[in-house]
Amino acid sequence: MKLVASDEVRAYVESHGGVLYVTALRHKCCSGALTTLDTSTEAPADPTGYRDFDSGEFPLRLRSGSVDEPEELVVEMKGVRRRRPVAYWNGCAFKI
Numbered sequence: 001m002k003l004v005a006s007d008e009v010r011a012y013v014e015s016h017g018g019v020l021y022v023t024a025l026r027h028k029c030c031s032g033a034l035t036t037l038d039t040s041t042e043a044p045a046d047p048t049g050y051r052d053f054d055s056g057e058f059p060l061r062l063r064s065g066s067v068d069e070p071e072e073l074v075v076e077m078k079g080v081r082r083r084r085p086v087a088y089w090n091g092c093a094f095k096i
Contacts, residue, residue, distance in 0.1 A: 001062075003055035005075040009085050010057055012077060016041035019059045021050065022073065022087050026065060035065075037087040039075065 005013075013020045023038045044050070050061040051069075062069065074088040 001053060001069050002072045003053070003057055003060060003075065004072060005055075005057050006077065008077045009075050012083070012085060013041055013058045017043075019043070019061060020075065020085060022060065022062045022075075024062075024064045024089075035089070037089055039085045039087050041085075 019041065021040045021042070021044060023040075023044070025036050025038055027034045027036065047061075049063045049065070051063070053060045053062060060073075062073070064070075070089045072090050075085050076088070077083050078086040
C-alpha cells in the first residue's frame, strides 16, 4: 500500500502523538454496502485488527476489516475551524 500525505499532514501527526490510525467503517443501506474511512491520532480502545504499515512518512495503522486494503491511501488535511486528517481509498472518499 502506498501512502500519499502532505507536509501539513506529517506535521499534524507528529505533533499529535506520531501515529495515524485509519479505520474502514462498513455501512449497510438499501442500495448495498458502503465503506468509509475514519482517521484519528488517538489510540483506539480496542487495538485488535490494526495492521502496521511502514510508509516512510509516519507510523500508520490500518484496520480494513473484511475489505481488501487500498493500493493507495491519500491523507489530506480538511476543515476550516477544526483542521483534521481525512483519508481517501484509492483517491475516493468511500469504497462500494
